[in-house]
Amino acid sequence: MIWKARPHVSVAPGTSRHPYFPERGNEGYWAEHYELTLDYRVGANRLRASAVVSAFATARLEAFTLDLADALRVTAVTVDGVPARFTHGRDKLRVVPARGLHEGTLFVVEVRYGGNPSPVPSRWGGLGWEQLTDGVIVASQPTGAPSWFPCNDHPGDKSTYRVTVTTGSAYAVAANGRLAARRRGASTTTWVYEQAEPMATYLASVQIGRYQVTEVAGPVPQRLLHPARLASRVRADFARQGQMIALFTELFGPYPFASYTAVVADDDLEIPVEAQGMSIFGRNHVDGRRGEERLVAHELAHQWFGNSLTLGSWSEIWLHEGFAAYAEWLWSEASGGETADTLAGRWHRRLAELPQDFPLADPGPRRLFDDRVYKRGALTLHALRRTLGDDAFFALLREWTTTYQHGTVSTAQFTRLAARHAATPLTPLFTAWLHADRLPPLPARRAGGGARRTRP
Numbered sequence: 001m002i003w004k005a006r007p008h009v010s011v012a013p014g015t016s017r018h019p020y021f022p023e024r025g026n027e028g029y030w031a032e033h034y035e036l037t038l039d040y041r042v043g044a045n046r047l048r049a050s051a052v053v054s055a056f057a058t059a060r061l062e063a064f065t066l067d068l069a070d071a072l073r074v075t076a077v078t079v080d081g082v083p084a085r086f087t088h089g090r091d092k093l094r095v096v097p098a099r100g101l102h103e104g105t106l107f108v109v110e111v112r113y114g115g116n117p118s119p120v121p122s123r124w125g126g127l128g129w130e131q132l133t134d135g136v137i138v139a140s141q142p143t144g145a146p147s148w149f150p151c152n153d154h155p156g157d158k159s160t161y162r163v164t165v166t167t168g169s170a171y172a173v174a175a176n177g178r179l180a181a182r183r184r185g186a187s188t189t190t191w192v193y194e195q196a197e198p199m200a201t202y203l204a205s206v207q208i209g210r211y212q213v214t215e216v217a218g219p220v221p222q223r224l225l226h227p228a229r230l231a232s233r234v235r236a237d238f239a240r241q242g243q244m245i246a247l248f249t250e251l252f253g254p255y256p257f258a259s260y261t262a263v264v265a266d267d268d269l270e271i272p273v274e275a276q277g278m279s280i281f282g283r284n285h286v287d288g289r290r291g292e293e294r295l296v297a298h299e300l301a302h303q304w305f306g307n308s309l310t311l312g313s314w315s316e317i318w319l320h321e322g323f324a325a326y327a328e329w330l331w332s333e334a335s336g337g338e339t340a341d342t343l344a345g346r347w348h349r350r351l352a353e354l355p356q357d358f359p360l361a362d363p364g365p366r367r368l369f370d371d372r373v374y375k376r377g378a379l380t381l382h383a384l385r386r387t388l389g390d391d392a393f394f395a396l397l398r399e400w401t402t403t404y405q406h407g408t409v410s411t412a413q414f415t416r417l418a419a420r421h422a423a424t425p426l427t428p429l430f431t432a433w434l435h436a437d438r439l440p441p442l443p444a445r446r447a448g449g450g451a452r453r454t455r456p
């Protein structure tokens with residue numbers, strides 16, 4: 001395996017100035033590839049697994065750590081095929097290889113583990129691997145990945161994956177990437193998925209359920225997984241997803257992955273969640289009348305903003321949520337609903353009545369998923385669009401997604417790139433919108449920068 005250059009990592013793991021989750025991420029190496037083999041019993045919630053992690057040592061290592069939840073029990077660890085000593089506690093697996101590892105070398109650590117996986121606690125409730133009524137959902141953002149595999153749980157450390165899941169044949173299994181193989185045994189079926197594009201740990205996902213699989217052809221192959229009895233509702237609610245892909249491709253650049261899977265779980269979920277090449281909705285999000293279509297657009301937009309271009313520090317969550325929230329408005333505008341201008345005006349008035357007590361570009365871990373972050377992020381982009389005009393604004397978005405495709409990004413990189421598309425300095429605009437607490441007024445629309453007339 002060849003070590004990939006990491007030109008876009010602006011924040012090395014564990015070294016951000018104000019890390020939101022200092023307990024996550026590990027020093028001294030980058031993960032390159034995860035090979036996860038999972039044998040899982042749905043009813044008993046019983047996991048037997050191995051993880052083979054290829055990593056690159058960025059320092060000489062006498063010992064190193066991986067993030068792994070205490071609920072899982074480790075039975076054996078090897079490094080480069082040689083048994084290694086290990087201890088496991090406080091969600092860290094500490095490995096002492098038989099021989100120290102040299103800086104600049106690749107090494108392979110294999111961890112055998114198992115038990116009853118359960119969500120890891122957080123201020124947002126349990127994160128990660130979670131039993132459904134009859135299946136499994138994995139929703140790890142931001143710190144749930146160690147609930148099901150040992151990893152370097154830092155969003156700036158993106159890797160390729162191969163995930164093999166063996167479980168009862170009554171269930172369908174979805175994971176990130178391409179379905180490379182499916183083998184049916186006596187009572188179980190083995191599913192092998194390969195994720196060729198680099199992926200952050202929190203976006204790694206496995207979905208297990210009694211799902212019907214509907215394939216939708218198109219420039220980007222789409223797959224819908226859902227309970228059979230919800231088929232007509234799901235078909236109706238996701239009917240315009242292909243048009244969304246076309247619109248976002250025009251506005252943001254090419255769809256960054258080989259396919260897209262939408263899973264509708266047979267449970268109610270508080271909110272839908274994105275994974276790489278995949279989104280997961282609850283049955284409460286489908287009504288057969290496109291009642292939650294904005295969420296379909298939102299999760300799809302995360303494939304560009306969040307999954308292909310991933311933050312290096314959780315403090316810059318607006319780079320994901322502000323863009324995905326703005327994509328909702330763009331879809332509304334292009335599909336004959338309210339224009340982005342109308343929506344921006346309304347949300348500006350609403351935000352003006354709410355407390356303005358944190359800067360968008362560093363809201364603090366408590367406010368990571370605060371709706372004000374989403375809406376002010378969208379408003380920031382609308383303010384930028386009004387300032388630049390449509391042509392320059394969308395050219396900027398396309399250059400942003402191509403320059404940093406499958407990379408790690410920061411607010412500073414975005415504002416630097418934006419400056420290259422502007423006739424006048426943008427520093428006052430970004431200072432006011434990103435770094436000050438107070439909500440600024442929306443700037444006047446630039447002459448000639450009217451509403452888009454695109455109608456897909």
Ligand SMILES: [Zn+2]
Pocket residue numbers: 298302320321324
């Ligand atoms: Zn989102």
